[in-house]
Amino acid sequence: MKKYVVGVDVGGTNIKLGLVHPRGFVIARSHFPTKPFSSSKSKLITVLAKEIKKIIACEKLEIREVVGIGIGLPGLIDYGKGIVRFLPNIPGWKNVPLKSILQKKLNMPVFVDNDVKLITLAEWKFGAGRGVKNLICLTLGTGVGSGLILDNRLYRGAGNAAGELGHMPLNEQGPACNCGGFGCFERYVGNKPLFALASRIMNTPDMTTPKMFALANQGNAKALRFWHEAAIRIGNGLVGVVNLFNPQLIIIGGGVSNNEKFLFPTIRTVIKRRAMGLQASMVKIKRAEFGDDAGIIGAQVLVYNAKNF
Amino acid sequence: MKKYVVGVDVGGTNIKLGLVHPRGFVIARSHFPTKPFSSSKSKLITVLAKEIKKIIACEKLEIREVVGIGIGLPGLIDYGKGIVRFLPNIPGWKNVPLKSILQKKLNMPVFVDNDVKLITLAEWKFGAGRGVKNLICLTLGTGVGSGLILDNRLYRGAGNAAGELGHMPLNEQGPACNCGGFGCFERYVGNKPLFALASRIMNTPDMTTPKMFALANQGNAKALRFWHEAAIRIGNGLVGVVNLFNPQLIIIGGGVSNNEKFLFPTIRTVIKRRAMGLQASMVKIKRAEFGDDAGIIGAQVLVYNAKNF
Numbered sequence: 001m002k003k004y005v006v007g008v009d010v011g012g013t014n015i016k017l018g019l020v021h022p023r024g025f026v027i028a029r030s031h032f033p034t035k036p037f038s039s040s041k042s043k044l045i046t047v048l049a050k051e052i053k054k055i056i057a058c059e060k061l062e063i064r065e066v067v068g069i070g071i072g073l074p075g076l077i078d079y080g081k082g083i084v085r086f087l088p089n090i091p092g093w094k095n096v097p098l099k100s101i102l103q104k105k106l107n108m109p110v111f112v113d114n115d116v117k118l119i120t121l122a123e124w125k126f127g128a129g130r131g132v133k134n135l136i137c138l139t140l141g142t143g144v145g146s147g148l149i150l151d152n153r154l155y156r157g158a159g160n161a162a163g164e165l166g167h168m169p170l171n172e173q174g175p176a177c178n179c180g181g182f183g184c185f186e187r188y189v190g191n192k193p194l195f196a197l198a199s200r201i202m203n204t205p206d207m208t209t210p211k212m213f214a215l216a217n218q219g220n221a222k223a224l225r226f227w228h229e230a231a232i233r234i235g236n237g238l239v240g241v242v243n244l245f246n247p248q249l250i251i252i253g254g255g256v257s258n259n260e261k262f263l264f265p266t267i268r269t270v271i272k273r274r275a276m277g278l279q280a281s282m283v284k285i286k287r288a289e290f291g292d293d294a295g296i297i298g299a300q301v302l303v304y305n306a307k308n309f
Numbered sequence: 310m311k312k313y314v315v316g317v318d319v320g321g322t323n324i325k326l327g328l329v330h331p332r333g334f335v336i337a338r339s340h341f342p343t344k345p346f347s348s349s350k351s352k353l354i355t356v357l358a359k360e361i362k363k364i365i366a367c368e369k370l371e372i373r374e375v376v377g378i379g380i381g382l383p384g385l386i387d388y389g390k391g392i393v394r395f396l397p398n399i400p401g402w403k404n405v406p407l408k409s410i411l412q413k414k415l416n417m418p419v420f421v422d423n424d425v426k427l428i429t430l431a432e433w434k435f436g437a438g439r440g441v442k443n444l445i446c447l448t449l450g451t452g453v454g455s456g457l458i459l460d461n462r463l464y465r466g467a468g469n470a471a472g473e474l475g476h477m478p479l480n481e482q483g484p485a486c487n488c489g490g491f492g493c494f495e496r497y498v499g500n501k502p503l504f505a506l507a508s509r510i511m512n513t514p515d516m517t518t519p520k521m522f523a524l525a526n527q528g529n530a531k532a533l534r535f536w537h538e539a540a541i542r543i544g545n546g547l548v549g550v551v552n553l554f555n556p557q558l559i560i561i562g563g564g565v566s567n568n569e570k571f572l573f574p575t576i577r578t579v580i581k582r583r584a585m586g587l588q589a590s591m592v593k594i595k596r597a598e599f600g601d602d603a604g605i606i607g608a609q610v611l612v613y614n615a616k617n618f
Contacts, residue, residue: 076587134467148553155459157555158443161587168549169583171480181548181583239490240477240549244457246466274478274490278385278394278470 003067004059006052007299009115010034010073012089015048017055018296022304024126026293028059038090045098049105067307068109069102070299072118079113079160111302116163118298119288120147121154123251125301127289134247137288138165138238140254144186150245154305166190170237185237194230194256201226213259227262234263235270242275242283253288260287312376313368315361316608318424319343319382321398324357326364327605331613333435335602337368347399354407358414376616377418378411379608381427388422388469420611425472427607428597429456430463432560434610436598443556446597447474447547449563453495459554463614475499479546494546503539503565510535522568536571543572544579551584551592562597569596 002022009016012034019028030051037044048071056066075087082099102110120137129135129149137147144166148155155162166186167179174183187193191209198207201222202215215223238250256263264285272280290297311331318325321343328337339360346353357380365375384396391408411419429446438444438458446456453475457464464471475495476488483492496502500518507516510531511524524532547559565572573594581589599606 150459150464151462153460155554157588158557158591159555159587161585162553162555164552164555164585164588167552167585169545170478171482172545173480179552179585181552181585236478236481241553243473243476243488243490244471244550244553245464246468246471246473248467276470276473276476276488276490278468279466279473282467 002065004061004065005067005300005303006055006069007118007296008048008052008069008071009118009295009299010071010090011115012074015051016292016296017051018293018299019055019059019061020297020300022300024122024297024300026296028055029296030055034090039092041092041096044090045101045105049102052102052106063108066108068111068303069106070118070302071098071102071110071112072115072295072299072302073098073112074115076159076161077112077114079111079117079156082110082112084112109303109307111299111306113302114160115295116145117147117154117156117160118302119253119290119294120149120163120251120298121301121305122290122294122298123253123288124149124154126297127294128251128286129249132249134245135249135251136165136241136245136247137251137253139288140189140234140252140256142191144190148245165237165241168237168240188233189230189237189256191255197229198226201229209256209259213262216259216262224262227259228266230256231263231266232270235267236274238267238271239274242271242279246279247283249284249286251286251288253290253294257287311374313370313374314376314609314612315364315378316427316605317357317361317378317380318427318604318608319380319399320424321383324360325601325605326360327602327608328364328368328370329606329609331609333431333606333609335605337364338605339364343399348401350401350405353399354410354414358411361411361415372417375417377420377612378415379427379611380407380411380419380421381424381604381608381611382407382421383424385468385470386421386423388420388426388465391419391421393421418612418616420608420615422611423469424604425454426456426463426465426469427611428562428599428603429458429472429560429607430610430614431599431603431607432562432597433458433463435606436603437560437595438558441558443554444558444560445474445550445554445556446560446562448597449498449543449561449565451500453499457554474546474550477546477549497542498539498546498565500564506538507535510538518565518568522571525568525571533571536568537575539565540572540575541579544576545583547576547580548583551580551588555588556592558593558595560595560597562599562603566596 005020016031018026076085084096087093123129135149146163146165167184169183171183177184314329325340327335385394393405396402432438444458455472455474476493478492480492486493
């Protein structure tokens, strides 16, 4: 009897579902937009339950073939209690006991966690971090987050809020951050500051990292300088965690990591130059293997870990 | 049958030994200076073995009452293999298989580890961190180090080099550090930069933190300003790890932590102001409970953990 998991990746724009095979393959997918339902929690939960049932039915699976539902959400989640504490980009979600609500609706085990933690689980179990005991999975995008696998376990911290690498300060007098801090890593390598850097270097408004990637591929010197500077920023931000965690691996994911060839050599050089000798010599930098499926696959790992399979 | 541990704390100046009771009490102590033996590894190991035997004999213990020997050393130690990789302040120690050498000489189990890791184990098991699942133990002195208890275990990292909080950069353009990095935490809160800050504020050479403590106790305004600035530096350096680890507790030890009353309120204020809301609300700051005995007591925890008592 195969044991499938329905993985759900709740984003601010889309909600993705996938039926995940025990070995991490996504065998069926569906998705729907978040916006039409984001005004009402109960509407969103109702459609979520409906879509979960639908994807199971479409594959003609029996309920006993589904081991559970894993759901990743972009915000502060109490994994232990199954409560969504707060979602910065989906209004109205405060202290929602999503696990128990959905378990009643679906009559199946449900597990909820932060989306970056699920991406980390996916990369560690099936992706770039297979077999690695200590790793950091960095996600670069509008927000900058990370997940920590330490001694072969996802490290959650006291309130399941560990991993906020995007809010590690890089400069005491740096720019103010939404989080209340100053000079946070995210203020240097999030999409907004990178787009601003690109626009400044190109002396053109509205530059984006995809545009800079295309230009760099054509050999544009300014675009190459942009990627060099972005890589120095990323490398500088990683020196501290390399010294602190002595990890074997840092996995870099998110849109910007598509530009591996322009970024990674410089990131490695910066770490070699600025981090401590042993730590720098032990750490590898790899690109995340999963793109859009990472959250869904990570949901499978979450459920399997929780059920002790 | 009681199970004692001989704990050894190897420092650059003195080597301290203690016989540690199963419940963490030090029931006998001895010490000898490092210098006369530091020119020769084998001389130092020979005197170490002799002193270990002596402290056991003095207490009229039988060998079977001693469960093992725990040794903390100031440097890079391969705990798993029992090899001293490198001691920055005791010349000539490179890749010394101290565990196996001493086991042969003593015919007892020997465990070796980094000294800050042992201090962390002591505070976690018997001191300020009793019963705490996730904590950081910061040691302030000439060097700045830390130990990490994550999910009820000492986190070592891939090469047993984790915890180098003193070498987390606080400013990308900060002063160069011996480690090769720039703007490391240690360059702001190690003894040397704190003494320099004190001398600058007092406009007097050779100021030290004990002198500044005495002056602050007399209500000297400049000395109070010094402690305020030192606390801001320490607090700023802790914001990153509070966001990253979401710990319940930060234990601060080392000479400077004696000045708790002048330091801790400001450190707490800085963390509350600069760290993320949930993380800041969950973290307590406490002073280390053990002083000179911490390494010896931690050696007991090391041995007990290794033997799975």
